[in-house]
Amino acid sequence: EAGVAQSPRYKIIEKRQSVAFWCNPISGHATLYWYQQILGQGPKLLIQFQNNGVVDDSQLPKDRFSAERLKGVDSTLKIQPAKLEDSAVYLCASSFGTAPNEQYFGPGTRLTVT
Amino acid sequence: AQSVAQPEDQVNVAEGNPLTVKCTYSVSGNPYLFWYVQYPNRGLQFLLKYITGDNLVKGSYGFEAEFNKSQTSFHLKKPSALVSDSALYFCAVRDGQAGTALIFGKGTTLSVSS
Numbered sequence: 010e011a012g013v014a015q016s017p018r019y020k021i022i023e024k025r026q027s028v029a030f031w032c033n034p035i036s037g038h039a040t041l042y043w044y045q046q047i048l049g050q051g052p053k054l055l056i057q058f059q060n061n062g063v064v065d066d067s068q069l070p071k072d073r074f075s076a077e078r079l080k081g082v083d084s085t086l087k088i089q090p091a092k093l094e095d096s097a098v099y100l101c102a103s104s105f106g107t108a109p110n111e112q113y114f115g116p117g118t119r120l121t122v123t
Numbered sequence: 124a125q126s127v128a129q130p131e132d133q134v135n136v137a138e139g140n141p142l143t144v145k146c147t148y149s150v151s152g153n154p155y156l157f158w159y160v161q162y163p164n165r166g167l168q169f170l171l172k173y174i175t176g177d178n179l180v181k182g183s184y185g186f187e188a189e190f191n192k193s194q195t196s197f198h199l200k201k202p203s204a205l206v207s208d209s210a211l212y213f214c215a216v217r218d219g220q221a222g223t224a225l226i227f228g229k230g231t232t233l234s235v236s237s
Contacts (some may be wrong), residue, residue, distance in 0.1 A: 013166070016213070049229065049230075050229050051127075051213050051227030052227050053227070054224045064225055067224075068224075071232045100167070102164060109172065109174040109217075111172055112169070112225065113169065114159075114166035114167040115167045116165055
């Protein structure tokens with residue numbers, strides 16, 4: 010079974026630029042999550058989708074972050090404009106349903122904002 | 124509010140010795156508890172979970188965890204550590220009756236020496 014795919018793996022941008030991350034979940038997984046993991050901290054949920062609908066985006070900085078999941082499969086997370094504090098690893102995860110089902114994580118995208 | 128505490132930034136054990144990585148939690152309802160492991164430059168991998176039932180949960184790679192409701196703890200254990208167990212371990216909790224987000228601890232680095 011193929012795992013969660015993410016691209017790019019690494020990205021370096023200057024502050025005020027925009028960036029987009031892509032995620033392809035495990036086939037058949039209806040629930041998709043985007044997390045932000047700052048160095049030395051645990052992952053923090055940014056947004057959760059159930060199929061193509063948003064379930065929880067309470068911690069998404071909506072003035073600069075946006076995410077979509079068209080057709081209930083792939084998802085894109087965008088940051089515009091980026092700030093220095095956005096430097097982090099962005100993890101995508103998917104699960105067959107919501108908790109208590111375990112989540113399967115992709116390798117992440119390491120973003121450096123200079 | 125939900126929270127997770129991993130009181131140790133790092134745990135050091137010798138190969139062949141038992142290991143324990145500590146986790147305590149706070150939720151208002153019944154907890155769903157998870158342990159994940161993260162290897163360098165890779166995403167988080169699911170180890171085990173507690174939802175209900177037997178307080179001792181067995182998971183991948185010989186790991187187990189004991190749910191203690193009175194102490195609100197969910198410590199990760201392994202009878203005999205391997206050098207290959209060296210990694211970053213995250214405990215996570217979700218309130219089984221409220222909310223959707225999985226809350227992660229800050230992580231504990233396990234270092235197993237040969």
